[in-house]
Amino acid sequence: MSTAAGKGRRLDDRQRRAWLRLIRTENVGPVSFRDLINRFGSAEAALEALPELARKGGARRIRIPSPSEIDAEQEAAERMGAWFVAIGEPHYPALLARADHPPPLLAVKGRLELLSEPAVAMVGARNASLAGVKLAQRMAMELGREGYVVVSGLARGIDAAAHQGGLESGTVAALAGGLDKPYPPENDALFAEIAERGVVLSEMPFGWTPRAKDFPRRNRLVAGMSYGLLVVEAANRSGSLISAQLANEMGRLVFAIPGSPLDPRAAGTNKLLKQGAILVTGTGDIIEAVAPLIGRLPTGRELDEPADFSSAPPPDDDARALVLTALGPTPVGVDEIIRHTGLHPAQVALVLLELDIAGRLERHSGGTVSLLIDSP
Incomplete structure (x- = not known):
């Protein structure tokens, strides 16, 4: 993605403010953000061009956040002790930057150095069994002792157990809503503890209450930051299987723990194993597969090259x-x-x-x- 300021370089305050305003604009997502920067050279120039682009695309108007709205979001981040990290900056997760259409900005709070450590994602059923919860906690602790950061989505059940097991060594929670809107409410205390001892992050605006359609975006973050994704328990239809599919599309390793065919919470994991997921009976299975990949780029399909808008006259x-x-x-x-x-x-x-x-x-x-x- 050529929108980045360059590996290890930082946006200045004016650039960061313009980036935030652009990505918060109606209908601007990661792909259009990248193309706008490539076409116009900067976020400020892109913001000026947006009304005319929308008109040519068939829209009467486009809603661009006012400067005061951006001020309010930045103030909300400051009150929370959070930062906005841009793709290409030192603390932006390297693997996520290589994912398909990564978010240009992340709101983050906590020990940002953890985002540079090798990560393994762990997801599973919300109505997890006691055995599944204990196993997720234990495996997260063992992965942490081996130097891996455990990433999950703060959901009840397996997600919460993975975070709890990874607290001592460091865990990352990706949110579907704004950083100030953790979900579910029953995990508020866990969220606060992760924000102090680990990292919490989101691509959504402050104040954004998560909707059902926002959780797949959260799942993309979880899968995109990690070398591999472990599914502990999952029904045949579950968000965990969506996360596994996303991880597979990104070229990440997909792991699954087998379960009893009599338990519907094992139907999804057993299905993944039939489809080629790596069978896991202990933490060593994950480490053995992931260790050779550390420091290497993911093996999924190559990223789309940014469009070169300068090589032809504008369309009529x-x-x-x-x-x-x-x-x-x-x-x-x-x-x-x-x-x-x-x-x-x-x-x-x-x-x-x-x-x-x-x-x-x-x-x-x-x-x-x-x-x-x-x-x-």
Whole structure:
């Protein structure tokens, strides 16, 4: 991602403020954020260009946070003792930076040095069995003693047990809501303890109450920060299996603990094992698989190269019409759109950016895109 200031370099206060304002803008996500910076050179220039981009994409207006709103969020972070860490800065998790579409900014609190340590994710059932809870705690403690940071999502059950087991050595909790809105409330005390002894982080705005559709984004953070992800207990339909799928797509190792076929909480883990997950009966199985990967980049598909917007003239209305005709509710690859329309890749990229900013485009895993059915 070329939006980064460069490995080990820091944004100044003005840049960080502009980045925060841009990523908090309506319809701006990690992909469009990256493309906006690449197209306009800075977040400040991108903010100025947004209304015209939205208009060309078919939207009447776009909501950009006011400077006072950004002031309020920065003040909320300061009151909490939190920071905004940008991709490319020293404390941004290196593996997450290599994930598909990483968030440009993270709100973080705690021992930031832990984000540079090798991490293993641990997830599982919310209605975990007592045996599952004890096993998750023990394995998290053992991983910590071997120098691994345990990452999870602060949910009840296995997530909470993993955090508790990793407290002594260091654990990271990724949130689905704002950093000041931990969920569920029953884990508030655990959240506070992790914020002091480990790290809590979120890509969502302060004050944001998590919704059901926000948890997959949280799961992406958990999987993206880690060399491997262990599923302790999971039903056939569970967020843990979504996390495992995301980890697999990112090229991370997926581990699972086998369970009784009579226990529905083992149905998901047994299914993962049938699909090729690494069978785990003890912490040594995880360490043996992860240790050779430490310091190496993940082995998933290569990141999409940032669009080069400077190599072709801007698209005209005819070009926009060609791209719109090629799009529909079924996801298609950007390369397919380029071949079908005969347009220059930079022109297609800019039309897609306009549609994205206008709220008319949906991006999917694998770099595919579709037109939103209810788009204007």
